[in-house]
Amino acid sequence: MLNGEVFSAGDLFELQMYTVNNGADVIRQVYIILDVFGSYWFWPSWTPFPPAIDYDLRDIRHGISQTEEIIAFTVPDGVSPVAGIVFWGGMLKPNTAILWGRVARVEFGFEF
Numbered sequence: 001m002l003n004g005e006v007f008s009a010g011d012l013f014e015l016q017m018y019t020v021n022n023g024a025d026v027i028r029q030v031y032i033i034l035d036v037f038g039s040y041w042f043w044p045s046w047t048p049f050p051p052a053i054d055y056d057l058r059d060i061r062h063g064i065s066q067t068e069e070i071i072a073f074t075v076p077d078g079v080s081p082v083a084g085i086v087f088w089g090g091m092l093k094p095n096t097a098i099l100w101g102r103v104a105r106v107e108f109g110f111e112f
Contacts, residue, residue: 001067002087002106007075014072015087015106019058020065028091028100029055032070035086043070057094075110083109 003014017032031053032043041047042054089104 002108005108006083007108007110008112009075009077009079011075012072013075013108015070017068017070017089018066019060019068021060021062023062025062026060026100027094028058028060029094030058031055031088031090031092033088035088037084055092058091079110081109081111085109 001016001018003012003016007013015032017030034041034043034046040049042049042052044056045054047054084107086105086107090102091100092098093100
């Protein structure tokens with residue numbers, strides 16, 4: 001979740017991850033990817049791709065709903081206007097390519 005779609009200098013930019021688990025306790029690989037016009041960075045280390053893919057291994061408990069801050073900053077002066085930057089997020093069962101839940105997508109941009 002983003003707290004907006006278009007950001008200007010001085011705005012708070014905040015990305016949060018909302019997780020709900022109504023099933024059994026599970027361990028999942030959490031992927032959050034920043035896509036800037038086909039260049040990719042993987043959270044939590046913001047590793048660029050290529051060469052690496054990064055993820056966070058999570059123990060997600062039954063009955064837990066939580067919101068977690070992934071990134072937050074105040075947009076600085078002098079940011080060039082841009083639109084169409086995307087965050088992707090998803091969870092996989094460890095050591096598989098099996099998706100757990102839905103893939104999330106949020107798009108945003110910066111203006112003067």
